[in-house]
Amino acid sequence: MKPLNQPERSKRWGQFLALYTSLLLVVAVCWWLSLSLIPQLTNVQQNQTVQEMMTYRKQLSGTDKMLTSVEQGAPLTDNWLRNFYANTSVLDQQFPKPLFMATTNSYRQLAGEYENARKAGDEGLQLLNSQKIQLEARKAKLLADLASAGDAIKAVAAAPKAGGAKPAPAAPTGPMISPGQYGPFKPLLISGTGEFGKNQPEINASVQFMIVREHQVALAIYFETGGPDAGTLAKVTERKELYTAPPGYKIVGISVPERTPWRINYVDKTTTPDTFTIADGLMTVTINGSTTGLDIGATGNSAISVQLKKPIKIELEKE
Secondary structure (H helix, E strand, O other): OOOOOHHHHHHHHHHHHHHHHHHHHHHHHHHHHHHHHHHHHHHHHHHHHHHHHHHHHHHHHHHHHHHHHHHOOOOOOHHHHHHHHHHHHHHHHHOOOHHHHHHHHHHHHHHHHHHHHHHOOOHHHHHHHHHHHHHHHHHHHHHHHHHHHHHHHHHHHHOOOOOOOOOOOOOOOOOEEOOEEEEEEOOEEEEEOOOOOOOOOEEEEEEEEEEEOOOEEEEEEEEEEEEOOOOEEEEEEEEEEEEEOOOOEEEEEEOOOEOOOEEEEEEOOOOOOEEEEEOOOOEEEEEEOOOOOOOOOOOOOOEEEEEEOOOEEEEEEEO
């Protein structure tokens, strides 16, 4: 005899089986998504990102060529700047992701530095510095090759001869910056005619040694001559590379104060060069502000020169 509530019990049992079957289907779908569909979607997204990066790099080649032309000496004109900024704006529109926009902004900032240099009147100096960076990179590789060759030669020379006594190990010596002459560095015209005449220009100069990005030692020179009363103003900011660390090493110290400017300020009352001994005899600085002929310009005689009198020791560490 069936219980009175048999239909209700059968109904609830059927509902339970339906819910259980639905749960199993949901689990199966989730398992399929995790093992099959999601990796496929991830691969598609990665492929799209790679393709987008390749497209961006291809589009950026035109901007690269424009910067290279300026670094190689092409004139920095208003038309060049308009085209360059137009290209970067197009890149921002086509590639609005933060990764791409950060790179595009780096190019835009570099062009802005060139533009500021042109407005300040030292376009030629800015372009020269750009070329020097490339030359210094090649020079660093050459110095590294020479250092490697020199170490090999020393190793052969120091090898003990058959039957002979072993030579005493040589005391380790670090690299040195040898004494030398740097300059003359001529200032660029900022305002005026380029001629002081009978006026007496004010001289503001400074010299300092700098460790640049832990791999170079540079001599930083600032020279400003003239002023409102002199009728002409000119200045130059120059970095002269003195030493580049070989690959695998970084510069951790030098034997002279680093980033400490030695300043020279006076009024040039003669047309003959003035020489100053600074930094306890480490170097002499020769300045020619007012001259007998043209003062400022390529053929002018206004200039600053530095003669290093004592060697500078470099302290290296492996990276």
